[in-house]
Structures are given as structure tokens and as C-alpha cells.
Amino acid sequence: MSNRVLMKGNEAFAEAAVQAGCKYFFGYPITPQNEIPEYMSKRLPEVGGVYLQAESEVAGINMIFGAAGTGFRTLISSSSPGISLMSEGISYIAAAELPCVIINVMRGGPGLGGILPAQSDYFQATKGGGHGDYRLLTLAPGTLQEATEFIMMAFDLAEYYRNPVMILADGFMGQMMEAIEFKKVKLNYDIPDPKEWAIGYMAERGKRALIKSLSLDPEMLEKHNQKLQEKYRRMEEKEVRYESVGVEDADVVIAAYGTTARIAKSSIKKLRDQGMKVGLIRPQSLYPFPYKPFNDLPDGVKHVLVVEMSCGQMIEDVKLGVQGKVPVSFYGRCGGMAPSVEEIEEAAKKLLG
Amino acid sequence: MSFYREMIAAGFGGQGVMLLGQIVAHAALNEGNNVMWIPSYGPEMRGGTANCSVIVSDGEVASPLVSSPDVLVIMNQPSLAKFVGKLRKGGTLIYNEDLVTYDNPRDDVNIVKVKANSIAMELGNEKVANIVVLGALAETVDIASADALKEAVKEILGAKKAHLLEINMKAFEKGQEVGKQYVAQANS
Numbered sequence: 001m002s003n004r005v006l007m008k009g010n011e012a013f014a015e016a017a018v019q020a021g022c023k024y025f026f027g028y029p030i031t032p033q034n035e036i037p038e039y040m041s042k043r044l045p046e047v048g049g050v051y052l053q054a055e056s057e058v059a060g061i062n063m064i065f066g067a068a069g070t071g072f073r074t075l076i077s078s079s080s081p082g083i084s085l086m087s088e089g090i091s092y093i094a095a096a097e098l099p100c101v102i103i104n105v106m107r108g109g110p111g112l113g114g115i116l117p118a119q120s121d122y123f124q125a126t127k128g129g130g131h132g133d134y135r136l137l138t139l140a141p142g143t144l145q146e147a148t149e150f151i152m153m154a155f156d157l158a159e160y161y162r163n164p165v166m167i168l169a170d171g172f173m174g175q176m177m178e179a180i181e182f183k184k185v186k187l188n189y190d191i192p193d194p195k196e197w198a199i200g201y202m203a204e205r206g207k208r209a210l211i212k213s214l215s216l217d218p219e220m221l222e223k224h225n226q227k228l229q230e231k232y233r234r235m236e237e238k239e240v241r242y243e244s245v246g247v248e249d250a251d252v253v254i255a256a257y258g259t260t261a262r263i264a265k266s267s268i269k270k271l272r273d274q275g276m277k278v279g280l281i282r283p284q285s286l287y288p289f290p291y292k293p294f295n296d297l298p299d300g301v302k303h304v305l306v307v308e309m310s311c312g313q314m315i316e317d318v319k320l321g322v323q324g325k326v327p328v329s330f331y332g333r334c335g336g337m338a339p340s341v342e343e344i345e346e347a348a349k350k351l352l353g
Numbered sequence: 354m355s356f357y358r359e360m361i362a363a364g365f366g367g368q369g370v371m372l373l374g375q376i377v378a379h380a381a382l383n384e385g386n387n388v389m390w391i392p393s394y395g396p397e398m399r400g401g402t403a404n405c406s407v408i409v410s411d412g413e414v415a416s417p418l419v420s421s422p423d424v425l426v427i428m429n430q431p432s433l434a435k436f437v438g439k440l441r442k443g444g445t446l447i448y449n450e451d452l453v454t455y456d457n458p459r460d461d462v463n464i465v466k467v468k469a470n471s472i473a474m475e476l477g478n479e480k481v482a483n484i485v486v487l488g489a490l491a492e493t494v495d496i497a498s499a500d501a502l503k504e505a506v507k508e509i510l511g512a513k514k515a516h517l518l519e520i521n522m523k524a525f526e527k528g529q530e531v532g533k534q535y536v537a538q539a540n541s
Contacts, residue, residue, distance in 0.1 A: 006375075006382050006390075032394060116395055176391040176417055177375065179382050259417065266416035336395075341416050 004179040009144050009169070010035035012180050013103055014043065016148035017075045019182055020155040022101070023049035024074045026063040028056055028082060031115040032171040033105035036077040057082045061089030068098035069211045071194025071201075073155050077103035079171075080121050081112055083129070090164055091130030095213035097228075099158035101151065102136070103167045105174040108336035116336025117171030119258060122313035125168050126287040133225055135232045137165040137239060138286040140257040144178040150284075152185035157239065160189045161231055162197070168286060170309065172259040172338070241284035244293055246272070250279030252351050253297060255318045256307040257283045260339065264307055267344035278348050286314070294321025303351040304328045307344055309337075356386070356411040358496045359419045361436055363404035364428025364449070369483030372509070373426060374405035376487060379505035380497035381409040389414045402432045409496055424494050426486060427453055428469070445494050447486060465493050465535045472527045481524035488528020493535055 007015070014036045017025075025044055027037040037053065044051040054060035060076055067074045078086060083104045093100060104125065108118040125138045137157055141147035147169060154165040195201040199209040215221040243261075246268065247253055256264045261282040271278045279301075283290050294304070304322055306315040312330045319328050331347040333339045360377060362370040371392055378390040389408040406419035421441045427433045427448040433455060440446055445463040448455060451470035458464055467489045469482035484506065491499035503525055510518055 004382065006379055006388065114396075171394070172391065172417055175394050176389060177378060178389050178414070179387065263416040263418060265413075269415065338418060340418060340420055342420070 003181045005181075006177050007144070007180050008035055008175065008177050009147065010105065010174045011039045012144050012148050013077070013151055013167070013169070013174075014039035015182065016151040017101065017155070018043050018047055018049075019184070020073065020152040022073045022075045022155065023047070024064075024067040024072055025049070025051050025076065026054045026060040026067070026074075027077055028054050028060050030079045030082045032107060032117070032174045033077050033079050033103065035174070036103065036105075040075070057085035058089065061086035061093070064100050065089055065093050065096070065098065068093060068100045069096070069199050069209075071198025073159075074100045075103070076100065077105065079105045079107045080109050080118070083121065083124065087124070087130035089130075090136070091132050091134055092213040093164050094130070094134035094136070094228075095132065095224075096211050097162040098164070098211065099155075099162050100164050101154045101158055101167065102164055103151070103169060106168065106170045108334065114336040115171070117259065117338060118309045118334060118336060119170055119260060120310035120313065120334060121168065122286065122308070122310060125166050126289070126317075134228065135163075135235070135287055137161065137163055137235055137288075138168055139165065139241070140168045140284060140286050141173070142243070142258060142261050142282060142284070144173065144176065145180055146284075147173060148180055148182060149185045153187055156187040156189060156191060159194065160187065160191045161235060163231065163235075168258065170259050171336075236288040239285055240288050240290045240292070242290035242293060243280075243282040243284060245280045245282070246277075247279035247281060247293070247301070248298055249277050250298070250301055251277045252303045252305055252348050253279045253281055253301050254305045254307055254344070254348065255281050255283070255294070255314065257286065257314065260307050260309055263339060263341055264344050266341045267348065270341065270345050271348055276349070276352055278352075283314070289317045289321070291317070291321035294318055295323060297322070297326065302326060305348055305351055306330050307339055307347070308332045309339070310334050356409070358409045358424065359422040360407040360409075360424040360426065360496060361404055361419055361422045361439070362407070362426035362428075363402050363432035363436055365400065366403045368428045369480065370403060370426065370428055371405050373483045373487055374407045376502060376505045376509060377407050377409070377490075377497055379508060380501035383505065384497060384501050386411055387414050389417050391417055402429065402435060404432065404436070407496075424490070424496055426490065428483070428486070429453060447490055447493065449482065449486065463493070463539070465489055465532065467528060467531050469528075472531075473524060476520055476523050476527065478520055481520055484521050484524040485528040485531075488525040488530075489532040489535070490528075491525070492529050492532025499529060
């Protein structure tokens with residue numbers, strides 16, 4: 001109890017990164033994530049790190065590219081339009097197989113859009129964003145507590161796979177305050193020492209590091225792609241995470257992530273109080289997506305309802321999981337509007353008949 | 354039903370409604386509850402309203418959205434129009450009588466009027482109007498205890514603003530008096 005501190009989401013994200021050993025942050029201001037760079041500007045110098053405000057998102061992500069190449073833990077954060085600007089650099093970092101953590105505190109789009117919470121960057125995070133056959137390990141925390149734990153884990157995952165990891169949060173999570181207990185989260189993985197691959201350790205290694213994303217020989221580039229794909233298959237094997245609540249006896253299962261899943265939990269409680277059997281599958285990893293729980297739905301489940309703060313993006317993966325066994329419906333709000341507890345309750349009731 | 358309270362505090366930017374909400378959240382957390390505080394952070398106009406929502410629960414706080422609060426703190430006129438219809442039946446409205454007039458008030462809610470600005474001015478600093486209201490809230494609403502709220506004010510002022518502690522404590526106590534009078538009248 002006494003270890004719990006009341007903190008704003010953005011500040012908690014930043015503190016979690018520092019506690020995970022993050023030493024470098026490069027960023028460019030954008031609402032609703034500004035408290036992350038603000039906090040880092042004060043906090044990183046205290047731990048011997050460097051905070052630098054870049055002149056643009058494009059510059060920021062390329063600074064990350066360089067810093068990540070030295071093997072130190074790096075973080076960059078932005079919100080939707082800013083992540084679009086970074087997408088080229090993210091593709092380069094994925095191609096060069098460098099670890100870094102990227103936080104997207106999503107706001108309403110498309111375009112410059114608005115500043116209020118949204119979840120309309122699901123496609124961008126999980127299906128590309130930048131060019132080429134790369135994947136971002138994408139984690140979607142539900143609460144601020146979980147976000148701090150996922151961020152600490154993300155640094156380990158990034159280093160283990162030598163791949164960028166994205167934390168997909170939304171404006172609600174960035175702006176809200178909750179009680180947080182900072183726990184040391186450490187994956188029990190055999191993480192290679194960055195000295196094995198990073199620049200600056202030629203003497204120890206007896207070999208120079210070559211970090212690049214250009215590969216003009218098509219045979220070599222194909223080989224490199226195959227290597228990346230093998231890595232993504234390993235992620236799909238090992239990094240699927242989700243929470244399942246009350247699915248066993250459910251007539252309707254709601255699929256939602258992040259803040260929307262929290263709202264849905266309140267709706268489900270109200271529905272259960274009225275005797276209606278509704279469950280929840282909450283993907284915590286969006287790539288790799290938890291297809292299996294949707295494929296293995298109990299026979300009693302008659303309908304899946306996907307709820308998002310978007311016009312319907314995750315629903316495509318849910319459908320791939322369900323494979324047409326039961327109908328999949330959608331309820332969403334977008335542009336900075338959030339579905340209310342009552343709206344989700346009504347949408348589920350319609351399906352329950 | 355387990356303990357679950359929702360609150361909205363609204364007023365002009367600068368009236369300290371965000372801080373008031375944070376103090377409530379701090380106090381409730383220190384009493385062992387789960388809490389959630391969230392500001393409205395939309396593109397607000399100058400002279401428009403700012404507001405925050407607070408949820409206090411002894412269980413899980415799931416949805417962070419507050420649609421029908423148990424407690425409504427209103428510091429200016431536009432906020433009253435915006436939120437009074439949302440207050441839960443049987444809930445409590447605490448409003449700043451100096452800046453708000455409420456004609457044809459709802460008869461299905463408790464209404465606590467506080468001359469927050471006048472009291473704060475008498476104490477010598479209009480800025481503590483929010484703490485006067487907080488004192489009234491401490492006596493009229495069961496969201497966090499008066500002791501916990503007082504402690505939270507001290508905690509938030511900290512060493513840096515220790516010179517403001519005395520006036521804030523006085524403001525809190527003046528507010529408590531208003532709250533106590535309300536309770537006495539309601540019970541008579």
C-alpha cells in the first residue's frame with residue numbers, strides 16, 4: 001500500500017523506462033504525451049542519461065537509430081501524427097535489427113486530427129506504418145500499473161529480439177492519474193550482451209559492428225528478410241499475451257484492448273448483474289495477435305462484439321481468429337469520442353436478443 | 354454494494370478544480386482505496402470551463418469515464434449548466450455561491466452552497482476558494498475523510514509551499530464550518 005504513488009500516466013511511463021535502464025530519450029512535443037519528454041528532461045540527467053529535444057519527429061527517430069546502435073536503452077514517444085512522421089525511421093531500425101521502445105499515446109485521426117483519445121493507429125502499429133516486411137512487437141496495456149510493467153518488459157523484449165517494441169496507449173492513459181507500484185519487471189530470457197553486436201566494442205569483440213539498412217544485393221536482402229521472418233515467427237510462438245474474463249459460460253464475448261477494455265469491463269459487470277452472460281477477451285499483445293482464444297471460443301458463445309475507439313481495425317484480426325465460426329459485430333466511437341459504458345451495454349444487449 | 358464514488362469538479366481555468374480533484378484522489382488513496390483522476394484536456398476556450406473526474410473505489414476501477422457522478426463540485430456558472438443534469442439522483446451538488454446562481458434547483462439531490470470566494474477573500478487570498486469548497490465537501494460527502502483530505506493538502510503543499518499551509522488550513526476549516534451547518538440543518 002505504502003509503495004503506491006499517485007502518478008499521471010505519461011509520467012509513470014517515463015519513470016518505468018528509467019527504472020528499466022533507459023538512458024536516452026529523443027522526442028518532439030505533441031499532445032497528449034508531452035509529460036513524457038517533460039519528465040525525461042528532468043529525470044534522465046539524474047541517472048547519467050541524455051534527454052534531447054529533436055528538431056522534428058524525423059530527426060528524433062533517426063537519433064534513436066544512432067543511439068540504439070551503441071547498445072544503450074533508448075525510448076522515443078509521440079502521438080499519432082508524430083508516429084507517422086517516424087515511420088520511415090522505424091522501418092530502418094527494424095531492418096537494422098536494433099532494440100528501442102516507442103510509446104504512441106494515440107489521439108484521433110486521420111491527418112493532424114484532434115488531441116483527444118483514440119485507438120485508430122492499430123493498423124499502423126501492427127500491419128506496417130513504414131515500408132517493407134517488418135513487424136513491431138506491439139503491447140497494449142490496460143491500466144497504468146500494467147503499462148509500467150509492460151514498458152519495463154518492452155526493454156527486455158527489444159533487446160532479446162533486437163527489434164523495436166511499441167507500447168500502444170491512448171490519450172486517456174496518458175492523462176489520467178492512478179496509483180502505481182513500481183515493480184522490478186525482468187524477463188527470464190537469455191538476453192545477449194549488447195557488446196556482442198553494438199558499435200564501440202571492437203576491441204572486446206575483435207570485430208567491427210556493421211549496422212545498416214541498405215542492402216543492394218537482392219539475394220542478400222532476401223536472406224535478410226528470411227532471417228527477420230524467422231524472428232517474427234519466434235515472437236508469434238512466444239509473445240502472445242491476453243486476458244480472458246468470463247468467457248467460459250458467455251453467450252457474447254466482447255473483444256477490446258486498452259482503455260476501451262476497461263470501459264467494457266464496467267459494461268460487462270452491469271450486464272452480468274442483470275443475468276446476461278457476457279465475457280471479455282482483452283489482447284495485451286496486438287502483434288503478435290492472440291488468434292487462438294478467438295479460434296477456441298467455447299461452443300456456447302454465439303456472437304463476438306468488437307469495441308474500439310476507431311472505425312474498426314482490430315476487428316480484422318478478431319475475424320481471422322474466429323474464422324467465421326460465429327458472427328463478429330462492431331461497435332466503435334472515433335475522433336476523440338469514447339464509447340460509454342451504457343453504449344457498450346446496449347450493443348451487447350442487441351446481440352443477446 | 355462495495356464502496357464506489359464518482360465525482361466531477363468543474364470551474365474556470367485557474368480556480369483550482371484540477372487540484373481539488375487531485376487532493377481528493379490523494380486522500381482516498383492514502384485511506385487504502387483505489388483511485389482514478391482524469392482531467393478534461395480538450396481544446397478549451399479562455400473563460401470556458403475546465404473539469405476533472407475522480408473515481409474512488411475499494412475494488413477495481415474499470416471504466417475511467419464518469420457519466421453520472423455522486424458528487425458534483427461547481428465553481429462557475431457555465432459548469433453548472435453543463436453538469437447539473439448529470440448528477441446522480443440522491444447525489445450532492447456543492448457550488449460556489451459567489452459566482453453561481455441556481456434557479457429552480459433540482460429537488461432530488463442535496464445542495465450545499467458555499468460562499469467560497471468571499472470566505473477566501475476574508476482570509477486574505479482568493480486563490481484558496483477551492484480549499485474552502487474542499488472543507489465543505491469533507492463534511493457533506495463520504496468520498497474521503499476530513500483528516501485524510503487535510504493531510505493530502507499538507508502533502509501536496511509540501512516543504513516548498515509551507516508558507517501557504519496556514520491559510521489553506523484556515524480555508525479548509527472555514528469550509529468545514531459551512532459543511533457542518535448544512536448537515537445540522539438537513540438533520541433538523
